């Protein structure tokens with residue numbers, strides 16, 4: 001069974017660490033001596049309390065978050081946050097800045113506009129098909145927050161450094177690069193991430209929000225859409241997605257205890273991405289689509305000389321045990337998603353395949 005597993009380069013839901021999957025499998029029928037599956041225990045039980053509390057403690061420790069930050073688990077994916085953020089943070093007369101770096105930023109902007117909020121798009125990389133991260137942006141010092149997408153899953157770009165916002169708190173969609181590198185958390189008022197890229201199964205979004213932003217929600221927001229509801233009840237105002245939270249807990253434990261923390265994780269991620277980019281840079285056959293200084297260490301997007309070759313590449317890769325290499329349907333081409341859980345060995349296998357494919361078809 002284990003031998004049948006492929007090298008998984010899916011963009012999301014994506015690969016999870018094998019030791020985590022094995023631990024889930026082993027404890028699935030009898031979780032922590034409860035005599036029940038994790039999918040059967042009450043979310044009001046001590047068993048689940050231990051899970052969610054440990055997940056929060058680990059997230060805070062890994063990111064070095066102080067007590068001003070709350071770690072919440074919210075349903076509705078990262079997409080729900082696109083509407084919850086302006087709904088909770090922007091009252092009458094408030095304004096926020098948005099940077100548009102691709103598909104997900106565009107959606108975040110749209111959800112603020114639907115609500116008639118006074119937001120301003122302060123920079124966009126749409127002029128060059130979202131192939132780069134804008135620099136030298138003039139943020140409004142009176143904005144309540146500055147929204148960015150730290151890693152652009154579809155376009156294959158990533159903020160290498162976070163922008164200077166003159167003290168305006170950054171709100172960042174980190175769905176596809178949370179926990180992939182150390183952060184200067186001071187700059188952030190809020191970080192959110194759908195779990196299914198870098199830390200777990202679909203069904204839960206981690207929201208890290210600072211006390212001062214938490215207190216902004218207008219009175220007329222529905223209970224389930226208010227951040228304070230989740231903060232006051234340790235994300236258990238209603239039944240949380242228990243299994244997803246449990247898996248996130250195990251992935252964070254793996255990150256701390258097996259990988260050894262964020263510095264080690266970042267070094268490994270850099271090594272994996274460099275293997276692919278260095279090869280592409282000396283090849284005339286593969287062409288990276290992101291500008292060099294904006295390249296994502298998580299989603300490596302590239303083209304081959306023709307769309308026919310791209311189709312053959314994806315199909316032959318799968319025959320060779322390498323899955324998920326097709327680019328997003330909106331952009332075409334190829335994409336290797338190499339999130340935290342993707343082992344170095346998978347990237348090495350992909351590199352070997354790319355070399356062989358180029359020799360045969362180049």
Ligand SMILES: *Cc1c(COP(=O)(O)O)cnc(C)c1O
Pocket residue numbers: 012076077078079080104149151152153173174175176194195197
């Ligand atoms: C996948 C993704 C989303 C959407 O996540 P859902 O959980 O499906 O809503 C949003 N932002 C980024 C950067 C993503 O990669």
